[in-house]
Amino acid sequence: MKALVLSGGSGTRLRPITHTSPKQLVPVANKPVLYYVLEDIARSGITEVGIVVGVGHSADEIQNAVGDGFAFGLRVTYLPQMAPLGLAHAVLIARDYLGDDDFVMYLGDNFVLGGIAEPVRGFRADRPDAHILLTRVPDPTAFGVAELDRHGRVVGLEEKPKQPRSDMALVGVYLFTPAVHEAVRAIEPSWRGELEITHAIQWLIDSGHDVRSTVITGYWKDTGNVPDMLELNRSVLEGIEPRTEGSVDADSQVIGRVRIEADAEVHGSRIVGPAVIGVGAVIRDSYVGPYTSISDNCRIDDTEIEFSIVLRDAHLYGLRRVRDSLIGRSATVTSMPRIPSSNRLVLGDHSEVQISS
Structure with a gap:
């Protein structure tokens, strides 16, 4: 089993920080978020990791920070993605690297408290065609959302829906057999111009494939903006x-x-x-x-x-x-140098004014 780590996004919600550094390398408790992802993968028993990177300085920074993966107990291969055209597109360009192996796809700016070792063990034992991790969120419109039937089976997925059918958001960790390769080739770009992984999973569901889910109750963060980065920093520091x-x-x-x-x-x-x-x-x-x-x-x-x-x-x-x-x-x-404060007044006759000194 291999891992596919996605680190090619532009990180627009973390600008201006990400004008000069990839969002996956912004530190939490003085350690880049990407390091937590790689350590989590290593703890799950996976050693072969493909990291999808963009082009330019961000790819160079990630390669300089991670190297060959030896420091994490991993063997890392870098897979360039010329443009961020969706999560399913990342699977598409990684086809040769992944071969016919099962794999976990892990977004490089996500943090899952408790890790993925248990879901990976369950996936290896049962081998459904796809297994997704879900968590309840207060605002599902910002995420991919899963609809479950009364038995807990996944029956539908939507990407950032305006009217969500549930509050179950997809965590940025997905487990797949090679069946997903047919799915990513079969779908069309969404209105965003991207190949959505939710569409590929929906294709698997519609085609009768076995798609399962696990609802996690532990801490999860997509570190795509400053408030989430600060909240994750708070959570990690609690355990130092x-x-x-x-x-x-x-x-x-x-x-x-x-x-x-x-x-x-x-x-x-x-x-x-x-x-x-x-x-x-x-x-x-x-x-x-x-x-x-x-x-x-x-x-x-x-x-x-x-x-x-x-x-x-x-x-x-x-x-x-x-x-x-x-x-x-x-x-x-x-700090700015102190300057004398002043008030400029033009008052009519019989005025009454109170000024805070």
């Missing part, structure tokens, strides 16, 4: 183990689950976990609050920050207060 490998001076306080990596320095500051301070970062005269990830080689001076992600080499100085933020690599954020 505290440790201090860097230096913390006597004028500082470290409270709760805080991980301070090697060569990091904390001077005259207060850090309240869960939080992580990256390798070589310097925190001086600052407050770092809960659910904050400070990446490698950042400088945080005279600043208050919480519930945020700061990417490597960024510098924050003199800020009150930063919250709910995603700050890109090598960004510099400083």
Whole structure:
């Protein structure tokens, strides 16, 4: 059994971060989301992984970050996709690599708490033609949605429906036998101009193939936008183990689950976990609050920050207060110099005015 990891999307909802870096490499608790995906695949017992990448600098960055996969216990092959034309299109271009093997398709910007090991075991034992993972969501219009009959069988799928027939969204993990290759060749592009994997699965259902589902109750996130990235960062930080490998001076306080990596320095500051301070970062005269990830080689001076992600080499100085933020690599954020405040008034006779000083 192989894995097909999709990492070719443009990440428009995470711009401007994704103008210069693939969304799959944006860090959560100081580790790229794609790393969590690859580690999950390795834990499921799969070792052969094809990564679908776009073209240009994003593909180069992903290849530089993952390499040959040896660090994850995997053997990685890169499959270029000239344009993001849909999930089913990714299966289409991966045909030669996948051969006649069963495979799991895993979106490279998704996070599944609890992992895919159990669904993979069940799929290997029963070998339905397709197996999808579902979860209940409050707004199904933003997802592919499955309709189940009263026995829990999948009877219909829709991609981002305006009037959903259920609240069951497809998680970004799909398990297939080679039967799916006929399906992706049989479908036509949707109104979005993409080959939709939901259409391919619907083709399997209509053709009498065995399509099953599992409803997961654990945590799942599609990290396609900033609020989801911050929420995932919060969830992952909840489980970190505290440790201090860097230096913390006597004028500082470290409270709760805080991980301070090697060569990091904390001077005259207060850090309240869960939080992580990256390798070589310097925190001086600052407050770092809960659910904050400070990446490698950042400088945080005279600043208050919480519930945020700061990417490597960024510098924050003199800020009150930063919250709910995603700050890109090598960004510099400083406070504006104070200027005298003034009010310009043109008042008529007998006016009464109150001004907040």
